[in-house]
Amino acid sequence: MSILVPSKGHSRSRSATPPTPSVPPRPLVVAGLSAAVHAASLGLLTVTVLVLVGWATAADSGASAGEALRSAVQVWLVGHGTALAIPGGRFSLAPLGLTALPAVLLYLAAGRATRAAAVATLRGAVSLTAMLAGAYAVMSALLALVARTADIRPLPVSAFLAAAVLAVAGGGTGAIRASGSWPALRRRVPAAAGLAVTGGVGGLATLIAGGALLAAASLAAHHDAALAMMRGLDTGVLGGLLLLLACLLYVPTAVVWSASYAAGPGFALGSATTVAPWGTELGAAPAFPLLAALPGGDGSSPALLVLAVPLAAGILAGLLVERTDRRRSAAELLTWRQSAAAGLGAGAVTGLGMAVLTAAASGAAGPGRLGQTGPPWWGWLVVAVEVGLVAAATLVVRRRSAAPGDG
Numbered sequence: 001m002s003i004l005v006p007s008k009g010h011s012r013s014r015s016a017t018p019p020t021p022s023v024p025p026r027p028l029v030v031a032g033l034s035a036a037v038h039a040a041s042l043g044l045l046t047v048t049v050l051v052l053v054g055w056a057t058a059a060d061s062g063a064s065a066g067e068a069l070r071s072a073v074q075v076w077l078v079g080h081g082t083a084l085a086i087p088g089g090r091f092s093l094a095p096l097g098l099t100a101l102p103a104v105l106l107y108l109a110a111g112r113a114t115r116a117a118a119v120a121t122l123r124g125a126v127s128l129t130a131m132l133a134g135a136y137a138v139m140s141a142l143l144a145l146v147a148r149t150a151d152i153r154p155l156p157v158s159a160f161l162a163a164a165v166l167a168v169a170g171g172g173t174g175a176i177r178a179s180g181s182w183p184a185l186r187r188r189v190p191a192a193a194g195l196a197v198t199g200g201v202g203g204l205a206t207l208i209a210g211g212a213l214l215a216a217a218s219l220a221a222h223h224d225a226a227l228a229m230m231r232g233l234d235t236g237v238l239g240g241l242l243l244l245l246a247c248l249l250y251v252p253t254a255v256v257w258s259a260s261y262a263a264g265p266g267f268a269l270g271s272a273t274t275v276a277p278w279g280t281e282l283g284a285a286p287a288f289p290l291l292a293a294l295p296g297g298d299g300s301s302p303a304l305l306v307l308a309v310p311l312a313a314g315i316l317a318g319l320l321v322e323r324t325d326r327r328r329s330a331a332e333l334l335t336w337r338q339s340a341a342a343g344l345g346a347g348a349v350t351g352l353g354m355a356v357l358t359a360a361a362s363g364a365a366g367p368g369r370l371g372q373t374g375p376p377w378w379g380w381l382v383v384a385v386e387v388g389l390v391a392a393a394t395l396v397v398r399r400r401s402a403a404p405g406d407g
Contacts, residue, residue: 035113044143080099110173125181132167199318200317210258257374318394347385
């Protein structure tokens with residue numbers, strides 16, 4: 001009788017397979033630096049390809065390849081909100097459509113870096129964001145120095161600050177989300193503040209949606225003038241496509257302007273100019289097809305109908321606060337005093353959100369009187385009062401109708 005004994009080589013092959021070692025987490029410093037480089041490289045590559053296509057097809061440009069590359073860096077910096085010193089003035093009006101590109105890239109890069117560094121706490125996410133934002137801002141300031149030409153000089157301090165703000169916003173959101181710290185962060189927010197944030201975000205979304213509809217309607221009404229302006233520029237087929245792309249990148253900026261117009265404060269297209277429902281005073285506008293949608297008028301009744309937009313924003317903000325409060329505690333609704341306070345808080349959040357968008361959508365658009373364009377700085381206060389009062393009134397009415405005997 002023979003006994004089968006496993007061969008020596010067979011037993012060795014089964015026991016020689018080691019367990020797959022887990023990948024050690026990256027240090028926060030390495031993860032933050034690599035995320036900053038990755039986001040900046042992808043953004044620069046995208047913009048450079050578009051600029052080089054335009055340069056290669058422009059037969060009469062007369063610019064060298066080096067100048068085209070510096071122009072690409074300048075465009076990338078303007079997308080962040082960097083101010084450029086130009087002959088006779090500055091240019092700092094950011095195309096918010098382009099700003100979305102580095103914001104998304106920073107969000108994704110921060111998420112990957114957070115997972116690579118095995119960050120699972122809010123403190124770790126904040127530390128990673130600080131490293132990412134610092135490295136990204138330093139790179140932007142250095143690129144501002146490299147991209148200088150005789151006529152256009154990006155300002156390094158402006159590049160540093162603008163890139164840092166965008167990196168904190170985009171990268172911080174990605175890091176906190178990837179670390180799973182959102183629930184812990186939300187638990188730190190008081191209930192009353194959470195209600196105000198919910199209503200305020202809804203009011204801001206309504207205001208922006210109304211601005212988008214208003215901008216689309218105005219552009220549709222003036223499409224003949226916009227097409228005539230594009231034909232008059234005589235940019236050729238590819239140049240026309242690049243001009244159309246530039247217009248599309250400035251559409252979000254125009255939407256913020258339209259939202260400010262609907263809210264009442266309006267906006268300016270140069271010093272001593274006003275575009276508002278109460279009346280419009282304009283001088284000569286730049287030959288940019290998107291500006292063909294500028295409204296005219298002298299404060300007539302149809303123009304004042306746009307004030308229904310902040311009214312709708314306030315009503316929706318109030319309804320969102322009420323719905324959120326009912327879902328949180330159906331047996332303990334807000335009293336009428338708390339309702340008024342929550343409505344005013346929602347208006348304050350909407351106003352603060354509008355202040356951020358206004359700051360991003362304002363700036364200098366050229367020399368001379370074009371050094372001041374965009375909504376006025378005080379417009380967010382008007383938005384906060386409008387939305388807050390309407391939201392508070394909505395909540396009080398809804399509360400009294402639900403419990404008429406409660407004072």
